[in-house]
């Protein structure tokens with residue numbers, strides 16, 4: 300009898316057996332922890348869980364350090380970031396079928412979305428859709444990793460950063476415009492495709508902030524989205540610790556872009572009319588005599604496009 304008990308206990312404690320049981324336990328916990336039984340809404344939020352969220356917050360310290368951003372995978376999405384997500388969805392009605400999960404693990408909900416998502420061909424949803432969805436659903440709540448899952452058409456957020464949220468929504472937007480979504484999703488295993496998808500998502504995020512005239516948000520976005528892009532570039536480069544090196548390069552590029560845009564906005568705000576045309580957009584042969592928002596935007600657009608712009612401000616005239 301004792302031998303039988305001992306062998307059973309040993310079997311249960313075997314590393315592989317233990318791992319699968321811990322994994323299963325975590326899965327059940329994550330599923331119960333958020334979303335299970337909650338009414339279907341486009342944006343859902345996971346139940347806060349001090350133990351799980353604190354562990355996730357600690358485990359993501361390397362990502363926080365690399366991106367120099369304490370909000371990365373902090374597993375606490377503020378109402379401000381949620382507001383940005385909701386506003387984006389209102390402004391982009393073509394994304395009405397996109398689901399957004401804020402720090403939520405919801406395996407059954409994700410499987411449901413996988414079955415429902417007719418935008419991706421059924422065979423892509425079976426593979427790699429099923430394993431990708433199960434893995435990300437079960438691990439996200441602990442390991443973080445903001446992402447858009449094209450197989451379920453769901454944005455998963457664990458970081459409290461509006462720019463990151465807009466970037467992930469940008470992926471959804473990018474996929475929405477693509478007619479072969481399944482192929483586009485699996486094409487991501489090729490580095491050039493992955494890099495172009497990352498570029499497109501960041502472009503969507505920055506364009507949205509510009510359209511909304513959210514200067515502060517735009518300038519801040521460069522600080523995170525550029526080094527994040529750098530991690531992809533670096534990791535594909537084959538250089539040791541390429542993601543860290545890439546992030547470093549991204550930080551420099553982001554700071555440069557931020558400075559350039561900031562100067563552009565300053566120029567835009569300071570340009571004044573002094574009785575005669577003060578702004579000449581040579582490339583379009585246009586002289587502007589107003590000092591309203593439209594003029595400023597034209598000037599700023601010209602500045603961004605590096606057109607041949609001659610700017611005379613009040614200070615120059617005096």
Ligand SMILES: [Zn+2]
Nearest residue numbers: 466470497500
């Ligand atoms: Zn991305």
